Each structure stands twice: as structure tokens, then as C-alpha cells.
Amino acid sequence: MPERGLLEAIRAVGGVTELARRIGITQPSVSNWTRVPVSRVISVESATGVDRTILRPDLYAAADGSDDIDVMRDRENAIIGARLKSTMRIIGLAGWSGSGKTTLVTKLIPVFKARGISVSTLKHAHHGFDLDKPGKDSFMHREAGATEVIIASANRWAMLHELRQEEEWDMLDLVAKLSPVDLVLVEGFKRDAFPKIEVHRAANEKPLLYPNDSYIAAIAADMDLPQVKLPVVDLNDIEAIADLLLKYAVTVGDVERTMAD
Incomplete structure (x- = not known):
């Protein structure tokens, strides 16, 4: 059976199928919760609002039961490092x-x-594409040799990156x-x-x-x-x-x- 935290997440979104959809998995079954990749914990938290420490207390507590900051940080970094790949x-x-x-x-x-x-x-x-125009301040910054130029306003921002002989990304x-x-x-x-x-x-x-x-x-x-x-x-x-x-x-x-x- 799923643990208490996962059951709370399922209730928060209105069902197992909806939870699966929100976190981008094709199989709605969420049994054996403790075996899923740790990267999915943040995905569920983002989708449901249920705190990760409730979802997986086993991941967010030190072995001796104390709130060891270093242990928490190491585990958090591991999860955050996989976050983009697990959700997008x-x-x-x-x-x-x-x-x-x-x-x-x-x-x-x-x-x-x-x-x-x-x-x-x-x-x-x-x-050879370009989003900038000759005569504009940002164009002049790049022409002068800037590697990156950020243009910002109240409505949007954009960054132009010059490869300067680097390989194409x-x-x-x-x-x-x-x-x-x-x-x-x-x-x-x-x-x-x-x-x-x-x-x-x-x-x-x-x-x-x-x-x-x-x-x-x-x-x-x-x-x-x-x-x-x-x-x-x-x-x-x-x-x-x-x-x-x-x-x-x-x-x-x-x-x-x-x-x-």
C-alpha cells in the first residue's frame, strides 16, 4: 500500500490517474511508492502541494532520526539535480x-x-540568423565583443549568446x-x-x-x-x-x- 504522504497527494489532486498525468507518467499505478525514483518526489510535491518531508520521510531524515542539515542537503541536491529530467x-x-x-x-x-x-x-x-538590429544598443554591445547580452523590460527579457568560435550547442x-x-x-x-x-x-x-x-x-x-x-x-x-x-x-x-x- 502507498504510504500516508502519497495518499494525501492522491486526495489533493482528485485521484491516482490525475496524479499520474500531472507528474508525466503513463501508468497510473503508484503502489510500491518507496521504490520509485527519488526524483519523482519533487514532481509530486510540485503537482500537489504536499510537502516532500510528508511524501517521503525516509528520504528526509538522518539515519539516527535527527534533522542533520548535511544529510538533508545532500539528498535535496540529488533530487533537484534530477528534477528537470524527471518532469519535463x-x-x-x-x-x-x-x-x-x-x-x-x-x-x-x-x-x-x-x-x-x-x-x-x-x-x-x-x-546566420539574428534577432537584433544594427544600431540598437544591444547589437553594439555584441559587436564590441560581449559574449552574452541580456535585454530586459517590464514585459519580457531575452539573452543573446555569441558562440565566438565555440562549437554549436x-x-x-x-x-x-x-x-x-x-x-x-x-x-x-x-x-x-x-x-x-x-x-x-x-x-x-x-x-x-x-x-x-x-x-x-x-x-x-x-x-x-x-x-x-x-x-x-x-x-x-x-x-x-x-x-x-x-x-x-x-x-x-x-x-x-x-x-x-
Whole structure:
């Protein structure tokens, strides 16, 4: 049986299935609570508001029963280090230029927000792109040699980072720069080993990326594809595409382990 703290968390969100959804696991069963990865404790605390010391007192007490600050800190650091990877999921949108990936992303974001799912995006662009304009103060700072320039206002802030002959950052390094969200939609990075939904448009007159990319899990297309052995949905059915993205999204930690193999 789950322990008292977990039962309190289940009640706080209205059931086991809802708790599983909020912390990003596919199986709603939460038996054998003391065997789950310690990184999930903070995920449950964030989702339910139940304090981690109640959820897992065995993790947050010293062996002799005292409140040893060093023991608490070591365990806390271990959990916090895994927090992003345990809660944030990632899924890609792949397709030829002109297939409508960006248009699709702009339609998907409101759908996810309406479902209570927070979203961030990561887009791979051509090497010469720029968000700044000559003559602006921030542009002049970079031209003078600054490695990073932060521009801030009451409504938003942005940071521009110049690589200055460094190697291009990989996808996971960039994802690590994001604040925690439920879902990261990645446009591009098609050579990276993580699940993707292919966006295919007949007017492009291009071949499918599938089956040459084994990480393509499904296809959104504006035509019938009877030869494809993957799930295929109408490119205009945004809700169905959102369902597929959620179905095949994986944690950042899963991607890291795949790339390490």
C-alpha cells in the first residue's frame, strides 16, 4: 500500500490517474511508492502541494532520526539535480522546409494551454540568423565583443549568446537553459535521437522522411498515406496531433540516455 504522504497527494489532486498525468507518467499505478525514483518526489510535491518531508520521510531524515542539515542537503541536491529530467517531456516536429511546421506549432500551443499544459519551444535555425538590429544598443554591445547580452523590460527579457568560435550547442544543452515546463516542442534537430512527428504536405512534392528516420513515431499529413505503417492523422486535425505529441513525448532524461547509448 502507498504510504500516508502519497495518499494525501492522491486526495489533493482528485485521484491516482490525475496524479499520474500531472507528474508525466503513463501508468497510473503508484503502489510500491518507496521504490520509485527519488526524483519523482519533487514532481509530486510540485503537482500537489504536499510537502516532500510528508511524501517521503525516509528520504528526509538522518539515519539516527535527527534533522542533520548535511544529510538533508545532500539528498535535496540529488533530487533537484534530477528534477528537470524527471518532469519535463520533449517531442519533435520534423519535416521539409515549407511543410508548415511553424504554422502547426502556433496552432498547437493554444490547444495545450487550454488543456492546462505549459509549453516551451526550441527551433533550430540557419547559422546566420539574428534577432537584433544594427544600431540598437544591444547589437553594439555584441559587436564590441560581449559574449552574452541580456535585454530586459517590464514585459519580457531575452539573452543573446555569441558562440565566438565555440562549437554549436546540442539540443539537450539548449533544453537545459529552459525553465521547467510540461512539454517542449522542438522544431528541427532532425538528426537527433528523440521522438518526432513528421509534418508532410503534398504540395511540397518531397519524399517522406520516414522510414529513413527511425525516431519518427507518427505522421501528420494533408493526404492519404496507405503505405505508411505508422499512425497518420489529418494535418488540419490539431487536437489529434496534440494527442499524438503527448502520447510519444519522452522525458529529457530518456533522450539523454538514448544519446549516450
